[in-house]
Amino acid sequence: MARRKKIYEGKAKILYEGPEPGTLVQYFKDDATAFNAEKHDVVDGKGVLNNRLSEYFMTGLNNIGVPTHFLRRINMREQLIKSVEIIPLEIVVRNVAAGSISKRLGLDEGSPLPRPIVEFYFKDDGLGDPMVSEEHILAFGWASQQDLDDIVALALRVNDFMSGIMMGVGIRLVDFKIEVGRIWEGDFMRLVVADEISPDSCRLWDVSTGQKLDKDVFRRDLGNLADAYTEVARRLGVLPRNTASVGKPTLIN
Structure with missing residues (x-):
């Protein structure tokens, strides 16, 4: 298979040339950064969770008539998007x-x-x-x-x-x-x-406890970032509710 052309790499994602004109492949990395990348770590499974959660939200927006660049999820870490x-x-x-x-x-x-x-x-x-x-x-x-x-x-x-x-x-x-x-x-x-x-x-x-379920967990050293993101995915039905918090979650298609 031909090596894909990298278009751009940021702190959390990589963009590759897409399979069709006007498209890109967006790859979600496991890197976690804060304070303009002064703080950095690799959180196993974070890219998988963010890919699936972003798909969930973008699909929902498309369905209610709010236009997005999202086309479809390709695999656990990648999605096809419109070039904008x-x-x-x-x-x-x-x-x-x-x-x-x-x-x-x-x-x-x-x-x-x-x-x-x-x-x-x-x-x-x-x-x-x-x-x-x-x-x-x-x-x-x-x-x-x-x-x-x-x-x-x-x-x-x-x-x-x-x-x-x-x-x-x-x-x-x-x-x-x-x-x-x-x-x-x-x-x-x-x-x-x-x-x-x-x-x-x-x-x-x-809502009840004020527990943070976002990147502030990493910014403020409040616990395990993958656990927090997994909890969000579980509540939204992206993950089965009985799934244990793991580094490489099994996601619902």
Whole structure:
């Protein structure tokens, strides 16, 4: 079999040239990073879980009419996605004060926010992904005003969907990050949710106990990251409920 062409490698994923024009293969690694990769480890099975969980969320969004780049899962670690032009922004939606917003505004972690807050960060690891305003985005041409309006609408729809799904299994969606890409169809352009949606890109707290079930487990040395992600997958039905927490989980097709 011919060696695949690598298009891009990030901290948690690798993109390969896809089997058809306009497609890519997205491979999920077991690497766990925090603090702009200053903290790094390899967590056995993490890529498998994130691949399956991202498939679950992206499929759900596609089914309710929120467009994504996801086409189908190929195997335990890979999925077929549409090739998109990524807008160089990370879009964060916050429902509860946690992380950087608590530090910036002096809010107690866990304080409910008055409404979902959408923030923008410029995608540049070398700069630490700095927070930017709509004025910066428009001035530097990263997106148009119409793009921004559409991005906010997409992000809030994702928030509604994810909040409901998570609350149904006893998990509070504290915040999450998405990326958005442009797909061109002739002269027509549309925006789609891209990258991934997984516990790597969300803060997830157990509703009853406040237990963290996301990457903060790794950031703050709160336990085993694979155990936390396995619990999320189990509650959502991605894993059988009687499955023991293991490094290489058996997933439901």
